[in-house]
Amino acid sequence: MNETRYAVLARDLMEGIGSGKYPVGSLLPTEFELCELYEVSRHTVRAAINQLQTQGLVSRRKRVGTRVEASSPRGGYSHSLATVSDLAHLAETQQRDIQDVRHFVADIAQAKRLGLQPGEHYFCVSSVRIDREHPNAPLCWTDVYAQDDYAEVIEQAREQPGVLIATLIEAGFGRYIDVIDQQVRAVLLDAALAKKLNAEPGSPGLKILRQYRDDSGELIVASETIHPDDRFTLVLQMKRDRS
Structure with a gap:
């Protein structure tokens, strides 16, 4: 890519x-x-x-x-993400501050929302991401989901806060991320999340579901990220198919 x-x-x-x-x-x-x-x-x-x-x-x-x-960039956080490497580069400019780690068995609702397999064992790493130049305005809250088979990367994620968990799985398990599917929608920040992000309760936010897949379409990692609306702009470009 x-x-x-x-x-x-x-x-x-x-x-x-x-x-x-x-x-x-x-x-x-x-x-x-x-x-x-x-x-x-x-x-x-x-x-x-x-x-x-x-x-x-x-x-x-x-x-x-x-x-x-x-x-x-305006507001400190405006990015154009066109490739997998763009996303990895963006992560390098930020600091992951892990807030919670949990292990669970995916139920039907979670599987449907995230693209997981119901009944399979997964872990979730919840963290706040902070731009080094704007430490008082956290960029986002992120929940990263992957199979328990990859759980050894959790400690690596603590030691390497600027590296995507998906990238750690690629390096440690010989997986290759070929494509990232993204779903973006508007949300309102509840009181608990707003407090963690130093934002106003009830203010608008941007929620991004990313599904990292290999070349056969198999899900490797899923993540849900919520940004306050004034701290991130996702810039996309559409190109005409000339075929």
Whole structure:
């Protein structure tokens, strides 16, 4: 699952902005300069700049250029996730703070909601994820589910808080995640969850169910993540099928 050229360019520019290579108030290289520097087309450059604009990092003015407006995405958390590697890279910028671990046998309702097998043994790791630059505004609450056969990764998850549990299972058990199915819906934060996320009770949130599957479609990991609405923007792109 290769990244598109514009996604690679956008990420590189974001890292340059975040590191101070392109400070707030400065101008990015021109489209022509970026084309030459990265050996890409103007279409690729414009798509990358559009992504930065969506995240509130830059503005564009005719005869002026592309001006850096912020050193981090709007609200601190705006991301474009197009590949499995995008999600793994996003995890590297965050800190997992495990709140609870439990083992259970999946009932019919859980199996239907998460894509598990009823009657099978699973574990659930519940955690708060915190962006290192915004420690007082937790990014999300996440419940990660996997079969008990993979339970040894729980301790690894404590030791490696910036690595996805799915990635730990891949590395430790020779599994390969080929695709991630995502379901996104709006929710309201109840009082208990709002307290854990330093958010207002009853405020809107974004709930994402992710199912990590191998190339045969078998479920390896499932996760449910809830974000306060002001801390995460999921940017998706649809491309016309030309066949």
